[in-house]
Amino acid sequence: MNQIRAVLQELSVINESYELSAVSINALLEEMSSSKVCTPIIGKFSAGKSALLNVLLGYSRSLLKENITPETAVPTEITYHEKDSAIIVHSDEDVTVTDIASFRAGEFIHADRVQSIRLQLRNEHLLARLSEVMVVDMPGFESGVEVHNLAIDRYLPQSLAYILAFPADDMVLKSSSVQILRELNLHHTPVCIVITKSDKVGLEELELGLSHLKDSIRKYIEQPDQITYCVTSSNKGDVEELEGFLLHIQSQSVQLLGGKFRTLALQEANTTGNYLKMLIHSKSLSVSELEEQEEQLNRRMLSLNSQLTDDNHLFEKEIPLIVRDIQNDVRSSLTAEENTLCTLILNKQDIAEKVNHIVRESLTRSIQERLLPKVRRYLKKLTDRIHIDFGADNGFSFEHLSIDTDNITKKIMNGVIAGISLIIFGPLLTVIGALAKHFIGKHFESKKRNVLKEEIRHKLQTEVYPAVITQVGSHVEAEITVQIQQLNASISGQVEQQHSLLGKALRELKAKRDEEQELQDELLSQAAKHLNRIEEINHEL
Numbered sequence: 001m002n003q004i005r006a007v008l009q010e011l012s013v014i015n016e017s018y019e020l021s022a023v024s025i026n027a028l029l030e031e032m033s034s035s036k037v038c039t040p041i042i043g044k045f046s047a048g049k050s051a052l053l054n055v056l057l058g059y060s061r062s063l064l065k066e067n068i069t070p071e072t073a074v075p076t077e078i079t080y081h082e083k084d085s086a087i088i089v090h091s092d093e094d095v096t097v098t099d100i101a102s103f104r105a106g107e108f109i110h111a112d113r114v115q116s117i118r119l120q121l122r123n124e125h126l127l128a129r130l131s132e133v134m135v136v137d138m139p140g141f142e143s144g145v146e147v148h149n150l151a152i153d154r155y156l157p158q159s160l161a162y163i164l165a166f167p168a169d170d171m172v173l174k175s176s177s178v179q180i181l182r183e184l185n186l187h188h189t190p191v192c193i194v195i196t197k198s199d200k201v202g203l204e205e206l207e208l209g210l211s212h213l214k215d216s217i218r219k220y221i222e223q224p225d226q227i228t229y230c231v232t233s234s235n236k237g238d239v240e241e242l243e244g245f246l247l248h249i250q251s252q253s254v255q256l257l258g259g260k261f262r263t264l265a266l267q268e269a270n271t272t273g274n275y276l277k278m279l280i281h282s283k284s285l286s287v288s289e290l291e292e293q294e295e296q297l298n299r300r301m302l303s304l305n306s307q308l309t310d311d312n313h314l315f316e317k318e319i320p321l322i323v324r325d326i327q328n329d330v331r332s333s334l335t336a337e338e339n340t341l342c343t344l345i346l347n348k349q350d351i352a353e354k355v356n357h358i359v360r361e362s363l364t365r366s367i368q369e370r371l372l373p374k375v376r377r378y379l380k381k382l383t384d385r386i387h388i389d390f391g392a393d394n395g396f397s398f399e400h401l402s403i404d405t406d407n408i409t410k411k412i413m414n415g416v417i418a419g420i421s422l423i424i425f426g427p428l429l430t431v432i433g434a435l436a437k438h439f440i441g442k443h444f445e446s447k448k449r450n451v452l453k454e455e456i457r458h459k460l461q462t463e464v465y466p467a468v469i470t471q472v473g474s475h476v477e478a479e480i481t482v483q484i485q486q487l488n489a490s491i492s493g494q495v496e497q498q499h500s501l502l503g504k505a506l507r508e509l510k511a512k513r514d515e516e517q518e519l520q521d522e523l524l525s526q527a528a529k530h531l532n533r534i535e536e537i538n539h540e541l
Helices: 002-017 023-034 049-057 100-105 146-158 175-185 203-217 240-251 253-281 287-336 338-346 352-394 405-418 420-424 427-438 442-446 449-513 517-540
Strands: 037-043 076-080 085-090 095-098 114-121 133-137 162-167 191-196 227-231
Touching (some): 002 517, 023 253, 037 049, 037 240, 049 191, 100 114, 133 240, 162 175, 175 352, 191 240, 203 227, 253 517, 287 338, 287 352, 338 352, 338 449, 352 405, 352 420, 352 449, 405 449, 420 427, 420 449
Parallel strands (some): 037 133, 037 162, 076 114, 162 191, 191 227
Antiparallel strands (some): 076 133, 085 095, 085 114
């Protein structure tokens, strides 16, 4: 991190010497000064996450509230700080700052009105040794409260390590847990599977359950070595293994954070480097030749923009076909679980959460198979076109242009999945609820179970599935379109920035032609030295 910080500071000085903007560089430096390894603790509601953190923090009185209702659970970020404080971020972005005593004594916070809580603690017991780690106590993912799903969707992409909690008396990998694991597998970062409440079961049952859990998890995590298993008990104060995992994350914080900021620093170095290459590449050209070079640069930019627009239109034409395939996959998944849905309704149980799990899991799998390969091909096409049509024969490098395929595909995946629960528990809840009410009444008891099952099956196929497919299709198509538009705007903006800088270099050279040769030589000599340094930076990082 110190090396990256020093490089960014050096790049800022170089940019300023050529009157280039250093705003993005300075913003990166500011972000680095406060960035920590975000490590959320994820698990179903009542998995014992808050109790576990209370023991880890080592206070004589619990800091985090336990045994709360789902409606009062919000993400709580916990970091070390020289002064204790509790910062409550409300849903309307207003912020309330209070002391820890008031936070402890305060009323339960409602999830619909509070976005998150930030606890900054002068905690010498643990947090002082985790100065570069931010632990996040997450709401339960089986709470039935939709804002919790949105919170998990928001934290997963920005996190660099993860803790997934399973209570010892329920170490079953349910569909909701599978969904989390599928999403974690996209990130290839450290994961700790922590078993809570180990004192609730006997040793033999614990070992057998853990063995089965490990076997199940191996099906969804491609790199088993990224997983650490910890067994804990809040009642017994047995948290040493989890504490060891967090300390390991602290020891790896430089590498984890460095990987994130190294890519961004290389992008900044590439932008400055292309400007210097233009200066040096055009040093021997006459004024008329420089003018021709500038015109050629502008023509290439217009041509590239036209080609990128055509590529975008072609991809947009594919989106409805991709969405149709995804809808078919969702319908197949719902049909495969039809017996389970029928049984739930017959037993007068709510099917909304089950439908939510089916749709989210199906979407995750379908997007990976149907959408992401096409997105990767599209991104490669854009990258190749930029390299070939804009920079290759001039020696300019677009290697670190921000077309980060992995991050883009993750963003698209998370963007599509994030809003699905809002649909299931929003517009579709009326349809699903009406189905359940239809079969609650006197006739429910009077008809034979198999007859009722066929009626339910018919209702699912003719009312629920079509509504789900329509809503999911509209959401997926809208989200993919928005994500691709944002991607194209980002790429076009970066290419335009490169074009602007190269044009600036040519104009400055034209201006220098009217000055003393000595000044020209000085400018080019300085540019050559700075370009050499940037090439060294690319090698160092």
